[in-house]
Amino acid sequence: MQETQTRHGSHYQLQRNGDAFQLQHMPRQLPDLAADQVLIQVGAVSLNYRDLLILRNAAQDTVDGQIPLSDAAGTVIAVGSRVSRWQVGDRVAPNFFAHWHSGKYQAKHYVQGALGGSQTPGVLAEHIVASEDAIVAIPAHLSLQEAATLPCAAVTAWHALFERGQLQAGETVLIQGTGGVALFALQLAVAQGAKVIITSSSDEKLARAKALGAWHTINYHHQANWDEIALTLTDGVGVDHILELGGPDTYARSINALASGGQIHQIGVLTGFGPTPNLWPLQAKNAQINGILVGSVAHFTALNAFLSQHQIIPVIDRQFAYAEAGAAFDYLASAQHFGKVVINVHP
Ligand SMILES: NC(=O)c1ccc[n+]([C@@H]2O[C@H](COP(=O)([O-])OP(=O)(O)OC[C@H]3O[C@@H](n4cnc5c(N)ncnc54)[C@H](OP(=O)(O)O)[C@@H]3O)[C@@H](O)[C@H]2O)c1
Numbered sequence: 342m343q344e345t346q347t348r349h350g351s352h353y354q355l356q357r358n359g360d361a362f363q364l365q366h367m368p369r370q371l372p373d374l375a376a377d378q379v380l381i382q383v384g385a386v387s388l389n390y391r392d393l394l395i396l397r398n399a400a401q402d403t404v405d406g407q408i409p410l411s412d413a414a415g416t417v418i419a420v421g422s423r424v425s426r427w428q429v430g431d432r433v434a435p436n437f438f439a440h441w442h443s444g445k446y447q448a449k450h451y452v453q454g455a456l457g458g459s460q461t462p463g464v465l466a467e468h469i470v471a472s473e474d475a476i477v478a479i480p481a482h483l484s485l486q487e488a489a490t491l492p493c494a495a496v497t498a499w500h501a502l503f504e505r506g507q508l509q510a511g512e513t514v515l516i517q518g519t520g521g522v523a524l525f526a527l528q529l530a531v532a533q534g535a536k537v538i539i540t541s542s543s544d545e546k547l548a549r550a551k552a553l554g555a556w557h558t559i560n561y562h563h564q565a566n567w568d569e570i571a572l573t574l575t576d577g578v579g580v581d582h583i584l585e586l587g588g589p590d591t592y593a594r595s596i597n598a599l600a601s602g603g604q605i606h607q608i609g610v611l612t613g614f615g616p617t618p619n620l621w622p623l624q625a626k627n628a629q630i631n632g633i634l635v636g637s638v639a640h641f642t643a644l645n646a647f648l649s650q651h652q653i654i655p656v657i658d659r660q661f662a663y664a665e666a667g668a669a670f671d672y673l674a675s676a677q678h679f680g681k682v683v684i685n686v687h688p
Contacts, residue, residue: 348371348468349368349371350368350369350371350466351367351368351467352367352408352465352466352467353366353367354408354409355403355405355406355408356406360398362397362403362405364465364667364670366666369467369468371468371470372470375421376421376422376424377421377423377424377472377474378421378470378471378472378473379420379421379427379433379470379471379472379473379476380417380418380420380468380469380470381413381416381417381418381468381470381471381476382467382468382687383413383415383464383466383469384414384415384416384486384489384686385414385485385489385684385685385686386410386412386464386465386489386683386686387410387413387489387494387521387682387683387684388410388412388673388681388682389411389412389494390609390611390673391411391457391493392410392411392457392670393670393673393674394610395409396409396670402459407462407463408457408464408465408466409457409463410463410465411437411456411457411458411463412464412489412491412493412494413434413435413489413492414432414433414434414479414485414489414491415432415433415434415485415686415687416430416433417429417430417431417433418468421473424473425473426473426474427473427476433471433477433479434477434479434489435464435475436475436477436492436496436637436638436641437493437496437635437636438450438454438455438635438636438637439456439471439472440453440475441636441638442474442475442637442638442639443638443639444639446634446637451634466686467663467686477638477641477642478645479491480649482652483654483655485688486660486688487655489683490521490657490680490681490683491641491644491645491655492635492641493521494521494681495648495655496635496636496640496641496644497525497633497634497635497636498525498526498529498584499525499529499647500635500636501582501584501606501608501631501633502526502529502582502606503529503644504636504640505606505631505633506604508530509535510534510535511534512535513535513537513538513556513580513581513582513600514526514583515539515540515571515582515583515584516537516538516539516584516586517539517561517584517585517587517591517611518540519541519543519546519547519679519680520586520678521680521681522584522586522609523539523584524550524553524655524679524680524681525655526584527550528554529647530582531553531555532647532651532653535582536556537556538558538559538574539555539557539558540558540559540560541559541560541561542560542561542562543560544560547560553656557574567594567598568594568598571598575600578600579599579600579601580599581602581603582603582604583598583603583604584608584609585606585607586608586609586611587609587611588610588612588615589612589613589614589615590612590613592617593618593619596619596623596628599623599626599628600626602628603626603629604630604631605623605628605629605630605631606630606631606633607630607631607632607633655680655681656680656681657682658679658681658682659683660683660684660685661682661684661685662684663684663685663686669684
Protein backbone atom coordinates (compact mmCIF):
# COMPACT_ATOMS: atom_id res chain seq x y z
CA MET A 342 0.00 0.00 0.00
CA GLN A 343 1.34 3.41 -0.88
CA GLU A 344 0.87 6.33 1.45
CA THR A 345 -1.10 9.07 -0.24
CA GLN A 346 -3.20 10.83 2.38
CA THR A 347 -1.79 13.39 4.78
CA ARG A 348 -1.75 12.19 8.35
CA HIS A 349 -1.77 14.26 11.46
CA GLY A 350 -0.36 13.46 14.85
CA SER A 351 1.89 15.03 17.43
CA HIS A 352 5.41 14.91 18.75
CA TYR A 353 7.46 16.30 21.60
CA GLN A 354 10.33 18.62 20.84
CA LEU A 355 13.12 20.14 22.88
CA GLN A 356 12.47 23.82 23.44
CA ARG A 357 15.27 26.12 24.59
CA ASN A 358 14.52 27.86 27.89
CA GLY A 359 17.53 30.04 28.74
CA ASP A 360 20.52 27.73 29.07
CA ALA A 361 18.35 24.65 29.54
CA PHE A 362 15.83 22.77 27.40
CA GLN A 363 12.31 21.60 28.18
CA LEU A 364 9.83 19.31 26.46
CA GLN A 365 7.09 20.84 24.36
CA HIS A 366 4.17 18.85 22.95
CA MET A 367 3.37 19.93 19.37
CA PRO A 368 0.82 18.97 16.70
CA ARG A 369 2.49 17.56 13.62
CA GLN A 370 1.63 17.09 9.98
CA LEU A 371 3.47 14.09 8.62
CA PRO A 372 5.57 14.36 5.47
CA ASP A 373 4.75 12.32 2.38
CA LEU A 374 6.57 9.01 2.29
CA ALA A 375 9.51 8.60 -0.08
CA ALA A 376 9.46 5.44 -2.17
CA ASP A 377 11.79 3.54 0.18
CA GLN A 378 10.19 4.67 3.45
CA VAL A 379 7.65 3.24 5.87
CA LEU A 380 5.30 5.06 8.22
CA ILE A 381 5.27 3.60 11.73
CA GLN A 382 2.60 4.20 14.34
CA VAL A 383 4.63 4.32 17.52
CA GLY A 384 3.41 1.95 20.22
CA ALA A 385 5.93 2.86 22.88
CA VAL A 386 9.28 4.57 23.37
CA SER A 387 11.93 4.14 26.05
CA LEU A 388 14.44 6.44 27.69
CA ASN A 389 18.20 6.18 28.01
CA TYR A 390 20.71 8.11 30.10
CA ARG A 391 21.78 9.74 26.79
CA ASP A 392 18.39 11.44 26.62
CA LEU A 393 19.07 13.16 29.94
CA LEU A 394 22.47 14.32 28.63
CA ILE A 395 20.78 15.78 25.55
CA LEU A 396 18.01 17.46 27.60
CA ARG A 397 20.72 18.97 29.84
CA ASN A 398 22.73 20.05 26.77
CA ALA A 399 25.75 18.27 28.28
CA ALA A 400 27.65 18.27 24.97
CA GLN A 401 26.49 21.80 24.08
CA ASP A 402 25.00 20.45 20.84
CA THR A 403 21.32 20.11 21.72
CA VAL A 404 19.22 21.56 18.91
CA ASP A 405 16.21 23.79 19.55
CA GLY A 406 13.12 22.09 18.12
CA GLN A 407 14.63 18.61 17.84
CA ILE A 408 12.44 15.58 18.59
CA PRO A 409 14.18 13.62 21.41
CA LEU A 410 14.68 9.89 22.12
CA SER A 411 16.14 7.10 20.01
CA ASP A 412 14.19 4.03 21.08
CA ALA A 413 10.75 3.05 19.82
CA ALA A 414 8.70 0.12 18.63
CA GLY A 415 5.53 0.27 16.62
CA THR A 416 3.43 -0.98 13.74
CA VAL A 417 3.89 -0.24 10.05
CA ILE A 418 0.77 1.59 8.83
CA ALA A 419 1.88 2.62 5.32
CA VAL A 420 4.72 1.81 2.93
CA GLY A 421 6.33 3.70 0.04
CA SER A 422 5.99 2.53 -3.55
CA ARG A 423 9.33 0.66 -3.71
CA VAL A 424 9.29 -0.91 -0.23
CA SER A 425 9.66 -4.66 -0.59
CA ARG A 426 10.61 -5.91 2.87
CA TRP A 427 7.73 -4.65 4.99
CA GLN A 428 3.96 -4.74 4.97
CA VAL A 429 1.25 -2.86 6.80
CA GLY A 430 0.83 -4.54 10.18
CA ASP A 431 4.48 -5.53 10.66
CA ARG A 432 5.85 -4.85 14.16
CA VAL A 433 9.19 -3.07 13.88
CA ALA A 434 11.77 -0.94 15.67
CA PRO A 435 14.14 1.62 14.15
CA ASN A 436 17.88 1.10 14.54
CA PHE A 437 19.67 3.74 16.68
CA PHE A 438 21.92 4.57 13.70
CA ALA A 439 19.73 5.03 10.61
CA HIS A 440 22.67 4.50 8.22
CA TRP A 441 24.83 1.85 9.97
CA HIS A 442 23.40 -1.28 8.43
CA SER A 443 26.30 -3.74 8.73
CA GLY A 444 30.06 -3.97 8.57
CA LYS A 445 32.47 -1.47 10.10
CA TYR A 446 31.29 1.64 11.87
CA GLN A 447 32.18 4.94 10.21
CA ALA A 448 32.08 8.40 11.78
CA LYS A 449 29.50 9.54 9.23
CA HIS A 450 27.02 7.05 10.70
CA TYR A 451 26.91 9.09 13.90
CA VAL A 452 26.82 12.50 12.30
CA GLN A 453 24.12 11.63 9.82
CA GLY A 454 21.84 9.31 11.63
CA ALA A 455 21.87 8.90 15.43
CA LEU A 456 18.16 9.17 16.20
CA GLY A 457 17.30 12.03 18.54
CA GLY A 458 20.79 13.53 18.21
CA SER A 459 21.77 16.93 16.88
CA GLN A 460 21.21 16.01 13.21
CA THR A 461 18.36 13.50 13.10
CA PRO A 462 14.84 13.67 14.56
CA GLY A 463 14.09 11.25 17.36
CA VAL A 464 11.09 9.07 18.11
CA LEU A 465 9.04 10.76 20.86
CA ALA A 466 6.14 11.12 18.46
CA GLU A 467 2.89 9.42 17.52
CA HIS A 468 4.34 8.43 14.15
CA ILE A 469 7.82 8.13 12.69
CA VAL A 470 9.07 7.75 9.14
CA ALA A 471 12.02 5.44 8.46
CA SER A 472 13.86 3.95 5.51
CA GLU A 473 13.02 0.31 5.00
CA ASP A 474 16.63 -0.73 5.55
CA ALA A 475 16.91 1.15 8.88
CA ILE A 476 14.37 -0.90 10.84
CA VAL A 477 14.19 -4.44 12.23
CA ALA A 478 11.37 -6.86 12.98
CA ILE A 479 10.78 -7.16 16.70
CA PRO A 480 10.75 -10.55 18.43
CA ALA A 481 7.33 -12.22 18.42
CA HIS A 482 7.40 -12.91 22.16
CA LEU A 483 7.77 -9.22 23.08
CA SER A 484 5.12 -6.55 23.49
CA LEU A 485 5.66 -3.18 21.81
CA GLN A 486 6.58 -1.77 25.23
CA GLU A 487 9.22 -4.45 25.77
CA ALA A 488 10.58 -4.09 22.23
CA ALA A 489 10.84 -0.31 22.65
CA THR A 490 13.57 -0.89 25.25
CA LEU A 491 15.94 -2.56 22.78
CA PRO A 492 17.45 -0.14 20.22
CA CYS A 493 20.06 1.63 22.35
CA ALA A 494 20.61 -0.24 25.63
CA ALA A 495 20.17 -3.84 24.48
CA VAL A 496 22.02 -3.41 21.18
CA THR A 497 24.91 -1.77 23.06
CA ALA A 498 25.15 -4.66 25.53
CA TRP A 499 24.94 -7.19 22.67
CA HIS A 500 27.57 -5.40 20.58
CA ALA A 501 29.94 -5.27 23.55
CA LEU A 502 29.63 -8.79 24.90
CA PHE A 503 28.86 -10.83 21.78
CA GLU A 504 30.05 -9.00 18.64
CA ARG A 505 33.27 -7.58 20.04
CA GLY A 506 33.66 -9.62 23.22
CA GLN A 507 32.77 -13.04 21.77
CA LEU A 508 31.52 -13.98 25.25
CA GLN A 509 31.83 -17.68 26.07
CA ALA A 510 29.98 -19.83 28.61
CA GLY A 511 31.88 -19.97 31.89
CA GLU A 512 33.60 -16.60 31.44
CA THR A 513 33.19 -13.93 34.09
CA VAL A 514 31.52 -10.54 33.50
CA LEU A 515 31.40 -7.49 35.78
CA ILE A 516 28.56 -5.03 35.24
CA GLN A 517 28.23 -1.60 36.89
CA GLY A 518 24.80 -0.53 38.16
CA THR A 519 21.29 -1.74 37.38
CA GLY A 520 20.17 0.65 34.64
CA GLY A 521 19.15 -0.21 31.09
CA VAL A 522 22.45 -1.31 29.54
CA ALA A 523 23.46 -3.10 32.75
CA LEU A 524 20.37 -5.31 33.03
CA PHE A 525 20.44 -6.26 29.35
CA ALA A 526 24.08 -7.22 29.78
CA LEU A 527 23.11 -9.30 32.82
CA GLN A 528 20.28 -11.11 31.03
CA LEU A 529 22.31 -11.77 27.86
CA ALA A 530 25.38 -12.96 29.74
CA VAL A 531 23.38 -15.25 32.03
CA ALA A 532 21.64 -16.78 28.98
CA GLN A 533 25.07 -17.45 27.47
CA GLY A 534 26.17 -19.29 30.62
CA ALA A 535 28.58 -16.61 31.87
CA LYS A 536 29.14 -15.80 35.56
CA VAL A 537 28.05 -12.23 36.30
CA ILE A 538 29.17 -9.96 39.11
CA ILE A 539 26.95 -6.87 39.30
CA THR A 540 27.32 -3.72 41.39
CA SER A 541 24.61 -1.33 42.61
CA SER A 542 24.06 1.41 45.17
CA SER A 543 20.98 -0.47 46.41
CA ASP A 544 20.74 -3.81 48.23
CA GLU A 545 17.14 -4.12 47.10
CA LYS A 546 18.18 -3.78 43.45
CA LEU A 547 21.00 -6.28 44.01
CA ALA A 548 18.50 -8.81 45.33
CA ARG A 549 16.49 -8.39 42.13
CA ALA A 550 19.66 -8.78 40.03
CA LYS A 551 20.42 -11.99 41.90
CA ALA A 552 16.94 -13.25 41.00
CA LEU A 553 17.79 -12.58 37.34
CA GLY A 554 20.77 -14.90 37.62
CA ALA A 555 23.69 -12.76 38.88
CA TRP A 556 26.50 -14.91 40.31
CA HIS A 557 27.66 -12.34 42.91
CA THR A 558 26.50 -8.85 43.87
CA ILE A 559 28.40 -5.91 45.38
CA ASN A 560 26.96 -2.70 46.86
CA TYR A 561 29.41 -0.07 45.56
CA HIS A 562 28.30 2.43 48.20
CA HIS A 563 29.02 0.13 51.13
CA GLN A 564 31.94 -1.64 49.46
CA ALA A 565 33.80 0.96 47.43
CA ASN A 566 36.66 -1.52 46.84
CA TRP A 567 34.52 -3.61 44.47
CA ASP A 568 37.56 -4.26 42.30
CA GLU A 569 39.34 -6.07 45.14
CA ILE A 570 36.17 -8.00 45.93
CA ALA A 571 35.90 -9.05 42.27
CA LEU A 572 39.50 -10.26 42.38
CA THR A 573 38.75 -12.29 45.50
CA LEU A 574 35.60 -13.76 43.96
CA THR A 575 37.64 -14.91 40.94
CA ASP A 576 40.42 -16.45 43.08
CA GLY A 577 42.76 -13.60 42.19
CA VAL A 578 42.40 -14.21 38.44
CA GLY A 579 40.25 -11.17 37.69
CA VAL A 580 37.20 -10.70 35.48
CA ASP A 581 37.16 -11.58 31.76
CA HIS A 582 34.74 -8.85 30.63
CA ILE A 583 33.97 -5.55 32.35
CA LEU A 584 31.13 -3.34 31.19
CA GLU A 585 32.59 0.07 31.96
CA LEU A 586 29.54 2.26 32.52
CA GLY A 587 30.74 4.57 35.28
CA GLY A 588 33.45 6.65 33.63
CA PRO A 589 36.19 8.54 35.48
CA ASP A 590 35.18 7.29 38.94
CA THR A 591 35.30 3.64 37.89
CA TYR A 592 38.06 3.37 35.24
CA ALA A 593 40.92 2.63 37.60
CA ARG A 594 39.02 -0.04 39.55
CA SER A 595 37.89 -1.67 36.31
CA ILE A 596 41.50 -1.96 35.15
CA ASN A 597 42.46 -3.43 38.53
CA ALA A 598 39.63 -5.97 38.47
CA LEU A 599 40.40 -7.16 34.92
CA ALA A 600 41.88 -10.59 34.22
CA SER A 601 44.97 -11.05 32.08
CA GLY A 602 43.78 -11.13 28.48
CA GLY A 603 40.49 -9.62 29.58
CA GLN A 604 38.39 -6.97 27.87
CA ILE A 605 36.97 -3.69 29.11
CA HIS A 606 33.95 -2.62 27.09
CA GLN A 607 34.02 1.17 27.31
CA ILE A 608 30.41 2.33 27.15
CA GLY A 609 29.32 4.79 29.82
CA VAL A 610 29.87 8.21 31.27
CA LEU A 611 27.68 8.03 34.38
CA THR A 612 30.26 9.92 36.45
CA GLY A 613 31.17 12.36 33.70
CA PHE A 614 33.63 12.81 30.85
CA GLY A 615 36.82 13.18 32.87
CA PRO A 616 40.38 12.13 32.13
CA THR A 617 41.47 8.61 31.27
CA PRO A 618 43.40 6.58 33.82
CA ASN A 619 46.91 5.17 33.57
CA LEU A 620 46.62 2.52 30.84
CA TRP A 621 49.95 0.84 31.54
CA PRO A 622 48.37 -1.94 33.70
CA LEU A 623 46.39 -3.02 30.62
CA GLN A 624 49.66 -3.62 28.81
CA ALA A 625 50.91 -5.65 31.76
CA LYS A 626 47.76 -7.78 31.51
CA ASN A 627 47.79 -8.19 27.72
CA ALA A 628 44.28 -6.79 27.96
CA GLN A 629 42.17 -4.68 25.64
CA ILE A 630 39.62 -1.90 25.66
CA ASN A 631 36.73 -1.99 23.20
CA GLY A 632 35.12 1.36 22.50
CA ILE A 633 31.43 0.62 21.99
CA LEU A 634 28.89 2.89 20.30
CA VAL A 635 25.47 1.21 20.15
CA GLY A 636 25.38 -0.96 17.00
CA SER A 637 24.28 -1.68 13.44
CA VAL A 638 21.07 -3.07 11.97
CA ALA A 639 22.93 -6.40 11.67
CA HIS A 640 23.78 -6.30 15.39
CA PHE A 641 20.15 -5.53 16.28
CA THR A 642 18.94 -8.42 14.11
CA ALA A 643 21.39 -10.85 15.74
CA LEU A 644 20.34 -9.62 19.19
CA ASN A 645 16.69 -10.26 18.37
CA ALA A 646 17.45 -13.82 17.28
CA PHE A 647 19.20 -14.44 20.61
CA LEU A 648 16.35 -12.85 22.59
CA SER A 649 13.88 -15.09 20.75
CA GLN A 650 16.00 -18.21 21.19
CA HIS A 651 16.26 -17.64 24.95
CA GLN A 652 12.81 -16.01 25.35
CA ILE A 653 14.41 -13.11 27.21
CA ILE A 654 11.96 -10.46 28.45
CA PRO A 655 13.38 -6.95 29.01
CA VAL A 656 13.01 -5.56 32.52
CA ILE A 657 10.66 -2.57 32.49
CA ASP A 658 10.69 -0.65 35.75
CA ARG A 659 7.89 1.80 35.07
CA GLN A 660 5.60 2.93 32.25
CA PHE A 661 4.29 6.45 31.73
CA ALA A 662 1.47 7.78 29.56
CA TYR A 663 2.34 9.85 26.46
CA ALA A 664 0.97 12.96 28.20
CA GLU A 665 3.43 12.36 31.09
CA ALA A 666 6.64 12.38 29.03
CA GLY A 667 8.24 15.01 31.25
CA ALA A 668 7.61 12.90 34.35
CA ALA A 669 9.34 9.97 32.67
CA PHE A 670 12.49 12.07 32.15
CA ASP A 671 12.35 13.20 35.81
CA TYR A 672 11.98 9.61 36.96
CA LEU A 673 14.99 8.45 34.95
CA ALA A 674 17.00 11.35 36.36
CA SER A 675 16.14 10.22 39.91
CA ALA A 676 18.00 6.92 39.22
CA GLN A 677 15.38 4.99 41.20
CA HIS A 678 14.78 2.69 38.25
CA PHE A 679 15.82 -0.94 37.83
CA GLY A 680 15.99 -1.58 34.08
CA LYS A 681 14.02 0.51 31.61
CA VAL A 682 11.60 3.44 31.72
CA VAL A 683 8.91 3.37 29.01
CA ILE A 684 6.40 5.87 27.63
CA ASN A 685 3.26 4.44 26.05
CA VAL A 686 2.27 6.28 22.87
CA HIS A 687 -0.32 4.04 21.14
CA PRO A 688 -0.37 1.09 23.57
N1 LIG B 1 28.44 3.85 24.26
C1 LIG B 1 27.17 3.65 23.96
O1 LIG B 1 26.82 3.34 22.83
C2 LIG B 1 26.15 3.77 25.04
C3 LIG B 1 24.87 3.23 24.86
C4 LIG B 1 23.97 3.28 25.92
C5 LIG B 1 24.34 3.89 27.11
N2 LIG B 1 25.58 4.44 27.23
C6 LIG B 1 26.03 5.03 28.48
O2 LIG B 1 26.01 3.99 29.45
C7 LIG B 1 25.65 4.51 30.72
C8 LIG B 1 24.43 3.79 31.23
O3 LIG B 1 23.33 4.15 30.40
P1 LIG B 1 21.86 3.65 30.76
O4 LIG B 1 20.94 4.29 29.77
O5 LIG B 1 21.85 2.19 30.95
O6 LIG B 1 21.68 4.38 32.19
P2 LIG B 1 20.54 4.28 33.26
O7 LIG B 1 19.51 3.29 32.86
O8 LIG B 1 20.09 5.67 33.57
O9 LIG B 1 21.32 3.67 34.51
C9 LIG B 1 21.70 4.47 35.58
C10 LIG B 1 22.23 3.55 36.70
O10 LIG B 1 23.65 3.48 36.64
C11 LIG B 1 24.13 3.18 37.92
N3 LIG B 1 25.26 4.03 38.30
C12 LIG B 1 25.31 5.37 38.42
N4 LIG B 1 26.52 5.74 38.84
C13 LIG B 1 27.26 4.62 39.01
C14 LIG B 1 28.57 4.35 39.45
N5 LIG B 1 29.41 5.30 39.84
N6 LIG B 1 28.97 3.06 39.48
C15 LIG B 1 28.16 2.06 39.09
N7 LIG B 1 26.90 2.27 38.67
C16 LIG B 1 26.46 3.54 38.64
C17 LIG B 1 22.98 3.36 38.90
O11 LIG B 1 22.56 2.04 39.26
P3 LIG B 1 22.18 1.64 40.76
O12 LIG B 1 20.94 2.44 41.05
O13 LIG B 1 21.97 0.18 40.70
O14 LIG B 1 23.34 2.04 41.62
C18 LIG B 1 21.93 4.09 38.07
O15 LIG B 1 20.62 3.77 38.47
C19 LIG B 1 25.45 6.01 30.50
O16 LIG B 1 26.64 6.71 30.79
C20 LIG B 1 25.14 6.12 29.02
O17 LIG B 1 25.46 7.39 28.50
C21 LIG B 1 26.48 4.39 26.21
